[in-house]
Structure formats: C-alpha cells, structure tokens
Amino acid sequence: MAEPRRSLPLDPQARAWTLAAAAACLLPLLLQLPGPLAVGLAAVSAMVGALSWWRRLPAPLRLALSLALVAVVLAQWRFSFGRDTGCALLAAMLALKPMELTNLRDARSLLGFALFAPFATFLLDQGPVSLVLGLAAALLALAAMLRLAELESGETATLRPRERLRRVGAMVAIGLPLALAVFWLFPRMATPLWGVPERAISRTGLSDTMRPGDWVDMMADDRPALRATFDGAAPPTSEMYWRGPVLWDYDGREWSASRWFSALPPAAVEHGPARYSYELEVEPTERRMLVALELPLAAPDGVHQGYDHTLSTRRPLTAITRWRMQSAAPTVFDTGLRPVLRQAALRLPEGFNPRTVALARQWRAEAGDGAQADAAIANRALAWIRGEFGYTLTTPLLGRHAVDEFLFEQKQGFCEHFSGAFVVLMRAAGVPSRVVTGYVGGYRNPFGDYWIVRNSDAHAWAEVWLPERGWVRVDPTAAVAPERIYDTIAERASRSPGGLQALAPVVDIGDWMRRGWNDLVLGFDAGRQQRLLHAFGAGDLGSRQLVLLFALVAGLALAAMLWMVARGERERDPVLRAWHRLGARYARLGLARHRHETASDWAARVVALRPRSAALLPLTARFSDWRYAPAQDGVRDLLRDLRAHRP
Known part of the structure; x- marks a missing residue:
C-alpha cells in the first residue's frame, strides 16, 4: 500500500523554508518580551532547529525540555497570568515545536502554529515595526506552504525563491483591496465587544502609589509617555507640570491616593489669564489615570475629575488615546479647606520618623501661628534642601524611619525622596500638604511641532495649603537640581557634542513617523470613521x-x-496559449475536445470527420512531444504552425 502523501519526508529545501518561516514568525514576538528571556528563547529555537536536521529527539527529552522552558517562563512572570505570560508561553512552545519536524504533516502543523505568533504580537504592540515584521513572516509562511505543495504534488522542477515569493506577493495583493475596505469602512463599535485580558505586569507609567525606589526603572525609560500639540503658544518648559495622581495617605513607607477624594466634586479654582488649548496623545499604560497640564479647566468626555483635580478614565488605557483639553495655572486653589480635608492633609502615622517630627515642631514653635508662619516654614525647608542636599538616582534602600534617614543622614536622592520627605516635614509642622505625581517638562520635536513627554520625565512634587491662596505648588527637587526639572534627557542629548547631537534629527524624524502611524492607523476609531x-x-x-x-x-x-x-x-506559456486558441477554432465548428480525450485521440476524431484537416495529426504529435518531453529546439516553429493552422 502506498504511503500517504502527508507522511512524505521533507527534503532539505522544504525543511529550510519551514524553519525560516517559523523563525520569522517568532521574531516580532521575541522583540516584545524581556531581553534575557527573548535571548534565551532565541537560543533554544536555534538549537532545536539545528537538531531537527539531524534526528527527531526522543519523547522523554522533548517532554523534559518543554516542562523546563514553561517553568522558566512562569518564573519570569512570577506565576501571574495575563497577556505577557500567554504570549511568552506561545513563544516558548514555538521555539520547541521544530523538535517534531519530520514529515510533510509536521511541517504544515508547525507553519499553522507559527502564524499565531505575529498575531499575538499585536496584543503587546501595534507599532509599524511589528506590522512589517508580521507581514514579512506571513509572506514567508505562505511561501513555505507553497514549497510543501510542490513536494506533495511530486513536481521535480521547483520554483526559484524569488519566483515563489513573487507568486505569494501576488496572492496577497489580490486580497489587499478588500482588506483596506474592511479596515476603513466596516462599521466600528465605540466600545469593544469583549475585554482584552489584562497584562500580567502593567507597562511603565504613573501609579497611584509611591515609595522610595519604585520609580528608578521608569526614570531610566526614555520611551514616550504622551505627546502634546498646542493650538497656539506653548507654556515655558519650566511651567509644564503635567498633573497626575495626588497622594494623600502615608503609612510610614508608602504614599497612596485616596479613593474617597475622587468621589468629591472638584475644588473651586480661579485660573490665571494665560490659557492653553492642546491635544494629548497618550500611550497605553493599562491604567485609568490621565494627566493634564496644571490645571485643566474641565474634564473631557469619558473622564472623571476628582476633588484634587486628578483625572481618571472610565476604561483602562489599553490603546493610544487622544484628548482635547484646556488648562490654565491656578491663582487661587480651594481656599475654603474643610476640616475633614485639613485633617487628611495633616495625618501622619504614629511611631515613624521621630527626628523629623521633632525638628518640625521646633520650627513651628519658632515661627508661631498664622499664614505668614506657614509660608516661612516652607521657605525654611527649601533653603535647607538648597544648601545641604544633592540629587542622585543611586540611593540605598531606606529603613523603617525612611524620612529621618534621608533628611539627617543620606541627604541625597531624587524626586520621590524630596517630595515625600518635604510633605512629612510640613505635616509634622502643622502645614496641610500632599504629594502630587506626574511629569514635568518636555521636548519639542521640530519636525512635527509637538511636544514629547517621556517616562523619564516622571516627577513628584508637593502642594502646601496656605490661607487666602489655597493649594500652592512647591517643588523641593527643583531647589537642589533645577536642571533635572527644566531640561529633559532628550534636550541634553541634542545639545551634547559628538554622536548624540548628530543622531537627534534621526530620532526626531523617527518619532514623527511613529506619531503619524498612531494618527493614521492606531487612532482610527469609531468617531474618526464617522468623520x-x-x-x-x-x-x-x-x-x-x-x-x-x-x-x-x-x-x-x-x-x-x-x-x-x-x-x-490566463495561460502564461505562449505555446499552450496557441494550442488552446487552436482548439477554440475547432470548437466553433462543433468539434471541441472532450474532457476524457487525449490530444491525439481528439485529433484522430477530428481528422476522421474532416479529412481536409489531416495536418492536425502531425501538429498534435509535435505538441505532445513538447508538452511531455520539452525540448528547446523547434519551439518557435511549433508556435508558428499552431498559430497558422486553420480547420
């Protein structure tokens, strides 16, 4: 009994196409995984692919490798499940799948499974690089399937790689118009039909909690957090405070936002005369927190504005979103502080930071009471920080009395340390205060005339409450390191000599192109479709x-x-095209060739009915010799005679 065609062993060319396509499908997904894990999976994939040329690994070894790799992936994500974990497990399984590559059926199974990888990539990133790599992987997979079809059909003359890719590209081009019509015109829903699973670990971004050391990774992340386009003049960089979560509660170690305040109506504000109208393009963070230039005049549709003027969206920001806003700096911000709010702005945990509390009480005793006294205490703290403290991202882990250690021993840190310690000092002195987090500054891209605010621009500052003025912004970090506040990493790089300055235009153009991609593709929602x-x-x-x-x-x-x-x-070969036209001429006389007839049988039947067409017999024999035993000699003569023959 003949062996089934699907069990045919792979030849070297079919195996190479299959492995190359699987690797191309795996690549875009690896680029979205953590670096060490991605490198490890790439090494495993290369090793397994090389071993598949030699022999099929024993089942116990395959099982052991699979369990070990799954354990490594789960440990990487601390056994939490979400999009990250699922995509990493998919990449791990695809890296191991070539262990089973033996015959034609295995190759088709591998290619079908591999195509899930570029689609899973879009759960983590929808950028143009992911699209290009995913499209290239899909084309290569289709080309590999075409090679497998050649192997199954038994064809000995295989296509050249360029011709195979050209045919696959032509097939994709056929479906491209319909795909574009579906993307641009198929009615979109304003909200998704179902939710997207949460990521195991949220992306870098602001949080509603803050403890010393938590922001180190974010402040080293130079990826954009948002882009802002102003309708007119932009505010000075030193006034670009992008307000985010306001932190009220402190447990001695961690600052956190209070949900109770978000339920209260926004506090009364008198805005200054300078007003700014702008559009924010916010990168996805998987959270609901939205930032705005201090202070927003009103919350946009779909956004809730709390008592402290923090903004929160109805749904997590899982995709790039755009928001139209107007902001103006406050001149008077909630002068009528209610007792319950004042108590919350003075609350400190018992048994923490005794040296800080003692110093604050001493300052209060020396300053006395009244509005001028509160302002004098805040200025005294800023003068102390300005004279004795330094700014650094390299800080040791603080102990139980973190503020005492920072103020009296370490005296070096970054915005988390400065803002948190300043608010504790103010509260201990009887000055209502709170921590505000967000971003500060920005970099203007000259190619698109918009501002880029990066994760590395994350910042925390303080607000103190003073009679007749209400909440007043105080930035203790600016007192010790103003260059950290008013300049960004991108600006310092563009002004630096050497290669960094030369590469600045390239970076600007790249971000401008990414912004265009966001606007054209990722930002095309139901509202824009209607317009x-x-x-x-x-x-x-x-x-x-x-x-x-x-x-x-x-x-x-x-x-x-x-x-x-x-x-x-349409027939591409001119000889076959001429033969079919010859048959069409006889068909008009009622002498068409039947499906069951060979060319010679058909010619014999025609000549028997029309003896004057006797020249058809030798012409048909010449055509059959060319068709089934092709030769280069005589092709031109055959083509000429086929075209010239008439019934």
Whole structure:
C-alpha cells in the first residue's frame, strides 16, 4: 500500500523554508518580551532547529525540555497570568515545536502554529515595526506552504525563491483591496465587544502609589509617555507640570491616593489669564489615570475629575488615546479647606520618623501661628534642601524611619525622596500638604511641532495649603537640581557634542513617523470613521451610510479581485496559449475536445470527420512531444504552425 502523501519526508529545501518561516514568525514576538528571556528563547529555537536536521529527539527529552522552558517562563512572570505570560508561553512552545519536524504533516502543523505568533504580537504592540515584521513572516509562511505543495504534488522542477515569493506577493495583493475596505469602512463599535485580558505586569507609567525606589526603572525609560500639540503658544518648559495622581495617605513607607477624594466634586479654582488649548496623545499604560497640564479647566468626555483635580478614565488605557483639553495655572486653589480635608492633609502615622517630627515642631514653635508662619516654614525647608542636599538616582534602600534617614543622614536622592520627605516635614509642622505625581517638562520635536513627554520625565512634587491662596505648588527637587526639572534627557542629548547631537534629527524624524502611524492607523476609531468624509464636505456618517459605503467599496474590491484572479489564470506559456486558441477554432465548428480525450485521440476524431484537416495529426504529435518531453529546439516553429493552422 502506498504511503500517504502527508507522511512524505521533507527534503532539505522544504525543511529550510519551514524553519525560516517559523523563525520569522517568532521574531516580532521575541522583540516584545524581556531581553534575557527573548535571548534565551532565541537560543533554544536555534538549537532545536539545528537538531531537527539531524534526528527527531526522543519523547522523554522533548517532554523534559518543554516542562523546563514553561517553568522558566512562569518564573519570569512570577506565576501571574495575563497577556505577557500567554504570549511568552506561545513563544516558548514555538521555539520547541521544530523538535517534531519530520514529515510533510509536521511541517504544515508547525507553519499553522507559527502564524499565531505575529498575531499575538499585536496584543503587546501595534507599532509599524511589528506590522512589517508580521507581514514579512506571513509572506514567508505562505511561501513555505507553497514549497510543501510542490513536494506533495511530486513536481521535480521547483520554483526559484524569488519566483515563489513573487507568486505569494501576488496572492496577497489580490486580497489587499478588500482588506483596506474592511479596515476603513466596516462599521466600528465605540466600545469593544469583549475585554482584552489584562497584562500580567502593567507597562511603565504613573501609579497611584509611591515609595522610595519604585520609580528608578521608569526614570531610566526614555520611551514616550504622551505627546502634546498646542493650538497656539506653548507654556515655558519650566511651567509644564503635567498633573497626575495626588497622594494623600502615608503609612510610614508608602504614599497612596485616596479613593474617597475622587468621589468629591472638584475644588473651586480661579485660573490665571494665560490659557492653553492642546491635544494629548497618550500611550497605553493599562491604567485609568490621565494627566493634564496644571490645571485643566474641565474634564473631557469619558473622564472623571476628582476633588484634587486628578483625572481618571472610565476604561483602562489599553490603546493610544487622544484628548482635547484646556488648562490654565491656578491663582487661587480651594481656599475654603474643610476640616475633614485639613485633617487628611495633616495625618501622619504614629511611631515613624521621630527626628523629623521633632525638628518640625521646633520650627513651628519658632515661627508661631498664622499664614505668614506657614509660608516661612516652607521657605525654611527649601533653603535647607538648597544648601545641604544633592540629587542622585543611586540611593540605598531606606529603613523603617525612611524620612529621618534621608533628611539627617543620606541627604541625597531624587524626586520621590524630596517630595515625600518635604510633605512629612510640613505635616509634622502643622502645614496641610500632599504629594502630587506626574511629569514635568518636555521636548519639542521640530519636525512635527509637538511636544514629547517621556517616562523619564516622571516627577513628584508637593502642594502646601496656605490661607487666602489655597493649594500652592512647591517643588523641593527643583531647589537642589533645577536642571533635572527644566531640561529633559532628550534636550541634553541634542545639545551634547559628538554622536548624540548628530543622531537627534534621526530620532526626531523617527518619532514623527511613529506619531503619524498612531494618527493614521492606531487612532482610527469609531468617531474618526464617522468623520471620514469631512474633508469632502460631507457630514458625519451614520451606521446605515457606513454599511452602504462599505458594501459599495467591498463590491468594487471583490470585482477587482475577480479580475486579478482571472488575469492571473490566463495561460502564461505562449505555446499552450496557441494550442488552446487552436482548439477554440475547432470548437466553433462543433468539434471541441472532450474532457476524457487525449490530444491525439481528439485529433484522430477530428481528422476522421474532416479529412481536409489531416495536418492536425502531425501538429498534435509535435505538441505532445513538447508538452511531455520539452525540448528547446523547434519551439518557435511549433508556435508558428499552431498559430497558422486553420480547420
């Protein structure tokens, strides 16, 4: 009994195409995983791929490798499950899958499984690089499947790699018009039909908690957190305080936001005359917190504004979002502080930081009571920080009395240390105060005339409450390291000599292109789809209009697909094309060749009915010799005679 075609062993060329396609599918997913894990999985994939050329590994060894790799992945994510863990497990399984690569069926199974990897990549990143790599991987996988089809059909003359890729590209091009019609015109829902699973570990971004040392990784992350485009003039960089979560509660180690304050209506504010209108493009953070330039005049649609003017979205920011806002610096901010709020702004845990508490009480006794006394205490603390403290990201882990250790022993730290210690000192002295987190500064991209605020611009400052003025911003970090506040890493790099300055335009152009991608593709939501024809003077498109427009364009796209398929099905070989035309000439006389007839049988039947067509017999024999035993000699003569022959 003949062996099933699906069990055919792979030849070296088919194996190479299959392994190359699987590696291409794995690459974009590896780029989204943590560096050490990605390198390890790449090494395992290369080792397994090399071993697959030699022999199939024993089942016990395959099982042991699989369990070991799964354990490593789960340990990397601390056994928490989410999108990160699932995608990492998929990458691990794909790295090990070539262990089973033996025959044609195994190769098709590997390619089918590998195609999940580029699609899983889009759960973690939707950037243009991921798209290009995913598209290249899909094309290579289709080319590998085409090679497997050649192997199964038994063809001995295989296509050259360039020709195989060209044919796959042509097949993809046939479906491209319909895919574009679906993307641009298929009616989109304003909210997703189902939720996307949470990531095991949230992306870098602001949190509603703060403890010394938690921000070190974020302040070393130079990726954009948001981009801002101002309608007119932008504020000075020194006034670009992007307000985020406000932290009220302190347990001796950690500052945290109070949900109780978010339920209260926004505090009364009198804004200054300088107002700024802008659009924020916010990168996904998996959280609900939204920042705004101090202070927003109103919350945009879909955003809640709490008592302390913090903004929170209704749904987690799992994708790039855009928000229109107006902001103005406050001149008076909640002068009528209610007793319960004042008590919350003075609360400190018992038994922590005795030296700080003693110093604050001494300052209070020396300053006395009243509004001027509170301001004098704040200025005295700033003068102390300015004269004796230094700024550094390299700090040791603090103990139980963290503020005491920072103020009296270490005297070096960054914004977390300065803002937290300053607020503890103020509260101990009887001055209502709180910690505010967010970003500060920004870098103007000259190519797009917009501002980039990076994760490394994350900052924490303080607010103290003074009679007749209300909440007043105090930035103790600026007292010791103003360059950290008013300059960003990008600005210092662009002004530095050497290679960094030369690369600044390249970085700017790259970010401008990424912003364009965000605007054209990732930011294309239901609202923008409804406004799709505004440029042509049309109004908003409703669901019915979108359906009709989609049906029209999709119908045209399908017609184009059918035309391209029909065009591609036309016989490319001139000899075969001439033979088919010859048969069509006889078919018009009622002598068409039947499906069961060979060329010689058909010619014999025609000559028997039309003896004057006797020249058809030798011509058919010449064609059969060329078709089944092709030779270069005589092809031109055969082509000429086929074209010239008439019934």
